[in-house]
Amino acid sequence: MSPKGFILLVDDNPTNLSVLSEALSSEGLNFRVAIDGESAIAQAERNQPELILLDVQMPGINGFETCRRLKANPLTTNIPVIFTTALADTDSKTKGFFLGAVDYIPKPFAQEEVLARVRVHLRLKQLTESLEQQVRDRTAALQQTQVQLVQQEKLSALGELIAGIAHEMNNPISFITSNLPPLDEYIAAVCEMLELYAQEYPEPTPTITDAIEALDVDFVLEDMPKILNSLKLGAERIQNLSNSLRTFCRSDSDNKAPGNLHQGLDSTLMILQHRLKNNGDRSSIEVIRNYGNLPEVNCFLGQMNQVFMNLIANAIDAIDEAIAAGKISSVVPQITITTTTDAHNMAVISIADNGCGIPASAQQRLFEPLFTTKPVGKGTGLGLSIAHQIVVEKHNGKLEVNSQPGMGTEFKIAIPISS
Incomplete structure (x- = not known):
C-alpha cells in the first residue's frame, strides 16, 4: 500500500535507520529521515508526512517531548506517531499513548512486524481521511x-x-x-x-x-x-x-416562464418604499433607475423578486449603517439599479449603494450559509446564501460582489435571457 506522501523516520542510530529504511523500501514506501527531534518537527511542519516512526531515546529533546510538540501544532496534530523504542515498561507505553501516539514498535525490529503495523496505520489514516471527507460532504449537503x-x-x-x-x-x-x-x-x-x-x-x-x-x-x-x-x-x-x-x-410553477424583471424590481421598491423614506436620522434614499432595453427573461420571477428584496434591503441597511457611523453624512444616500444585456445573451442587473462597503475578508464568505456581517440579532446569514442559490443553481447565472470599505457595494446578477 503506497501512501500519497511519505513516512518520516526519526532515529539517531544509523543501524536502526538502516533496518527501517530497508523494510519500507522493500514495500515500495517513500520515506525521509531525521536524526533528532528538532529537525523532525521542522520537516513535519514543512511537508506533512503520512506517518512518523519516532525513537524515544534521542539527544536533545527526546521522543516524548517531540510527540507532545507535534500534537500541539495544528499543522502536525493529525499525523499518526508510532514510537520505536527498547523501553517496554508499562509507564513508558502509557505516557506515549497519553501524548497521542497510536502504537509502539519494540526494538530490536522485526521487519514483518514493522511493515504490518505501518500498513495498518496507513490504512487507518486513509479511512479516517475518507470518513472526514464524507462528513464534510454530508455537512455541506445538509447546509444546502x-x-x-x-x-x-x-x-x-x-x-x-x-x-x-x-x-x-x-x-x-x-x-x-x-x-x-x-x-x-x-x-x-x-x-x-x-x-x-x-x-x-x-x-x-x-x-x-x-x-x-x-x-x-x-x-x-x-x-x-x-x-x-x-x-x-x-x-x-x-x-x-x-x-x-x-x-x-407571484407563485412560480415547476417550469420557468417569461417574466418582466423591471416589473419585479419596481414592485420590490414599492414594498420597500417605507424604508427608503426620511427616517429622522437620514434623508430619503434616492433610487436611480438606469433601466436598459431588457426583454422578458425566462425565469422563476417569484424567486428573482426575493433576490431583489434581499439585495435592496441589504443596500438600505448598509446606507443606514454608514450614516450611523458618520461615514456619508455629507453625501446624498443613493441606490442605483442598472439593467442591460451582455454579449452572451444574459440579462445583467446591478444594484449599487454608497453605503459602508464590505471588507475584503468578508467578501469571500458572503454567500456561505449562516455567515453574516450584521450585528448579533440583526441577520440570519441566509439572505445572500439563498440569493446566490436562486441565481446560480436555479437560473444557471452569476451573482458577484464588488465592494470597497467606505466606497459602497455593488451586487451584479447575470442570468440567461432564454434557457
Whole structure:
C-alpha cells in the first residue's frame, strides 16, 4: 500500500535507520529521515508526512517531548506517531499513548512486524481521511438542504401573507374606486345646482345668508374637487401597491416562464418604499433607475423578486449603517439599479449603494450559509446564501460582489435571457 506522501523516520542510530529504511523500501514506501527531534518537527511542519516512526531515546529533546510538540501544532496534530523504542515498561507505553501516539514498535525490529503495523496505520489514516471527507460532504449537503428548506418556507410564508394582504385590500379598494366616479358626478351636479340657485335667487333670506357665511360655501365648493382628487390619488396608490404585492408574491410553477424583471424590481421598491423614506436620522434614499432595453427573461420571477428584496434591503441597511457611523453624512444616500444585456445573451442587473462597503475578508464568505456581517440579532446569514442559490443553481447565472470599505457595494446578477 503506497501512501500519497511519505513516512518520516526519526532515529539517531544509523543501524536502526538502516533496518527501517530497508523494510519500507522493500514495500515500495517513500520515506525521509531525521536524526533528532528538532529537525523532525521542522520537516513535519514543512511537508506533512503520512506517518512518523519516532525513537524515544534521542539527544536533545527526546521522543516524548517531540510527540507532545507535534500534537500541539495544528499543522502536525493529525499525523499518526508510532514510537520505536527498547523501553517496554508499562509507564513508558502509557505516557506515549497519553501524548497521542497510536502504537509502539519494540526494538530490536522485526521487519514483518514493522511493515504490518505501518500498513495498518496507513490504512487507518486513509479511512479516517475518507470518513472526514464524507462528513464534510454530508455537512455541506445538509447546509444546502437547510438553505433550500428555509428559502421554500420563507417564500411560502411570505407569499401567503402578501397574497392575503392583497386580497383583503382588494375589496375596500374596489369599493372606493367604483364609488369615486359617481361621487364626482354628484358633487359636480350639486355645485351646478347651487350656482343656479344663486343666479335665480340672488337675495336669499337672512337665515340662509347666515348659514352660507357659517359654512363658507365658496371655500367648500373650491375645496371639494381637491379633496376628491386626493381620494383618487390615494386610491390609485393603494391599487398600485396591491398590484405590486401580487406581482412580488407571484407563485412560480415547476417550469420557468417569461417574466418582466423591471416589473419585479419596481414592485420590490414599492414594498420597500417605507424604508427608503426620511427616517429622522437620514434623508430619503434616492433610487436611480438606469433601466436598459431588457426583454422578458425566462425565469422563476417569484424567486428573482426575493433576490431583489434581499439585495435592496441589504443596500438600505448598509446606507443606514454608514450614516450611523458618520461615514456619508455629507453625501446624498443613493441606490442605483442598472439593467442591460451582455454579449452572451444574459440579462445583467446591478444594484449599487454608497453605503459602508464590505471588507475584503468578508467578501469571500458572503454567500456561505449562516455567515453574516450584521450585528448579533440583526441577520440570519441566509439572505445572500439563498440569493446566490436562486441565481446560480436555479437560473444557471452569476451573482458577484464588488465592494470597497467606505466606497459602497455593488451586487451584479447575470442570468440567461432564454434557457
